[in-house]
Amino acid sequence: MTVPFTRIVKDPIDPAGLLASVGSDADGASMLFTGVVRNHNQGRVVGGVRYDVYEEMATGILAQIAEEAKQLVGIDHIAVVHRVGELTVGDVSVAIAVSSPHRAEAFEACRFIIEEIKKRLPVWKKERYGDSVEEWVEGITPVGVPTSRVGRS
Amino acid sequence: MTVPFTRIVKDPIDPAGLLASVGSDADGASMLFTGVVRNHNQGRVVGGVRYDVYEEMATGILAQIAEEAKQLVGIDHIAVVHRVGELTVGDVSVAIAVSSPHRAEAFEACRFIIEEIKKRLPVWKKERYGDSVEEWVEGITPVGVPTSRVGRS
Amino acid sequence: MEIRALFFASYKEILGTEELRVDLPSGATVADFLEELRSRGGAFTVLPEIPAVAVNMAYSDPSLALSDGDEVALIPPVAGG
Amino acid sequence: MEIRALFFASYKEILGTEELRVDLPSGATVADFLEELRSRGGAFTVLPEIPAVAVNMAYSDPSLALSDGDEVALIPPVAGG
Numbered sequence: 309m310t311v312p313f314t315r316i317v318k319d320p321i322d323p324a325g326l327l328a329s330v331g332s333d334a335d336g337a338s339m340l341f342t343g344v345v346r347n348h349n350q351g352r353v354v355g356g357v358r359y360d361v362y363e364e365m366a367t368g369i370l371a372q373i374a375e376e377a378k379q380l381v382g383i384d385h386i387a388v389v390h391r392v393g394e395l396t397v398g399d400v401s402v403a404i405a406v407s408s409p410h411r412a413e414a415f416e417a418c419r420f421i422i423e424e425i426k427k428r429l430p431v432w433k434k435e436r437y438g439d440s441v442e443e444w445v446e447g448i449t450p451v452g453v454p455t456s457r458v459g460r461s
Numbered sequence: 462m463t464v465p466f467t468r469i470v471k472d473p474i475d476p477a478g479l480l481a482s483v484g485s486d487a488d489g490a491s492m493l494f495t496g497v498v499r500n501h502n503q504g505r506v507v508g509g510v511r512y513d514v515y516e517e518m519a520t521g522i523l524a525q526i527a528e529e530a531k532q533l534v535g536i537d538h539i540a541v542v543h544r545v546g547e548l549t550v551g552d553v554s555v556a557i558a559v560s561s562p563h564r565a566e567a568f569e570a571c572r573f574i575i576e577e578i579k580k581r582l583p584v585w586k587k588e589r590y591g592d593s594v595e596e597w598v599e600g601i602t603p604v605g606v607p608t609s610r611v612g613r614s
Numbered sequence: 615m616e617i618r619a620l621f622f623a624s625y626k627e628i629l630g631t632e633e634l635r636v637d638l639p640s641g642a643t644v645a646d647f648l649e650e651l652r653s654r655g656g657a658f659t660v661l662p663e664i665p666a667v668a669v670n671m672a673y674s675d676p677s678l679a680l681s682d683g684d685e686v687a688l689i690p691p692v693a694g695g
Numbered sequence: 696m697e698i699r700a701l702f703f704a705s706y707k708e709i710l711g712t713e714e715l716r717v718d719l720p721s722g723a724t725v726a727d728f729l730e731e732l733r734s735r736g737g738a739f740t741v742l743p744e745i746p747a748v749a750v751n752m753a754y755s756d757p758s759l760a761l762s763d764g765d766e767v768a769l770i771p772p773v774a775g776g
Contacts, residue, residue: 447691
């Protein structure tokens with residue numbers, strides 16, 4: 309397994325397995341954060357969601373975010389998986405597992421990763437209310453992201 | 462299950478089960494923090510540890526800490542288990558599971574709980590180095606804790 | 615030169631398509647590309663004036679000069695996590 | 696009055712005991728209790744001058760007045776988590 313480990317997936321996420329994958333005998337702290345599909349949002353009852361994704365870019369950005377977290381806190385026991393496609397209430401949409409010698413680094417890395425995902429991972433969420441009403445969830449315009457160019461030449 | 466759920470235990474902790482126990486369909490974020498016995502500390506190789514505990518007081522303090530976290534962030538989907546007795550490298554010594562509608566509260570509660578445990582839970586750790594050398598890990602003198610009295614009269 | 619334009623989520627729904635080939639004069643920038651799209655009228659005028667754009671999967675400024683074969687994606691406000 | 700004194704971890708090892716009954720005059724404080732212990736000499740003089748103390752399982756100041764039957768624990772620096 310490469311470190312950090314990052315994936316965009318369509319199948320259900322196994323958070324406990326992800327957490328187990330990052331631990332080592334040298335680590336005194338392990339953390340798992342999971343984003344879960346809620347049954348409500350802004351006062352409305354949510355029945356399920358669908359995530360659209362720019363898959364190739366999201367795969368790269370997720371790896372970039374995890375790499376930045378690694379540089380930030382100096383640990384590479386990091387695993388991040390984001391699920392896309394149709395999800396129902398209670399399903400895990402994102403799981404972040406971090407393991408480190410001390411707790412401060414684990415907290416910092418975990419928080420950094422989820423905040424950056426929210427800011428710039430090219431993923432979009434459509435919520436379903438009741439039987440047929442669907443709406444794209446208001447998102448965040450990616451800003452302040454370094455303008456670097458992945459050339460093709 | 463009462464909320465928050467807190468326990469001092471002698472048997473192995475099941476972190477994934479603890480995390481599953483706190484979730485609800487109204488929660489969009491779930492977090493798990495685990496403290497794990499490391500194979501080293503301050504440059505020495507650690508073979509295992511033994512936790513001593515003032516069990517009755519620790520049970521009360523752990524409940525108090527979880528209750529304070531609940532008041533602090535306004536969520537009660539909190540579960541905390543601390544293990545005592547003989548532990549080996551890789552064993553989970555403490556697990557904190559928090560579930561909340563939004564992520565900020567989960568992070569804050571989780572961090573608060575582990576920091577308070579370190580500051581005032583009456584638990585002591587003796588590390589074993591090599592075959593026979595054992596030493597109590599330098600701890601933190603509980604200070605700034607409100608002087609309240611549990612009367613017996 | 616030819617640009618491969620990609621649309622996602624709400625933009626894809628508004629435009630009714632997820633991919634277009636766009637011909638642009640050599641030296642055209644992201645801003646020129648957006649202007650070309652808007653000039654097509656109809657649903658294209660509903661898009662934000664300056665949407666977030668990724669060129670070859672990197673977020674890019676409107677001033678960036680494009681090259682033949684570039685993949686330019688219009689990125690609606692993101693909502694992952 | 697009689698106080699139940701508890702010792703844990705390193706203190707328990709230093710003193711070679713985890714529990715003692717301590718007789719104190721009525722009105723005695725936590726500080727008096729600690730002084731009584733120290734006056735026993737030997738290992739008791741090795742304890743910190745003002746260790747953290749829990750009275751009936753609540754962290755307490757040395758000035759706290761004790762009551763008959765109180766449980767007073769000497770708390771070494773804690774190392775949980």
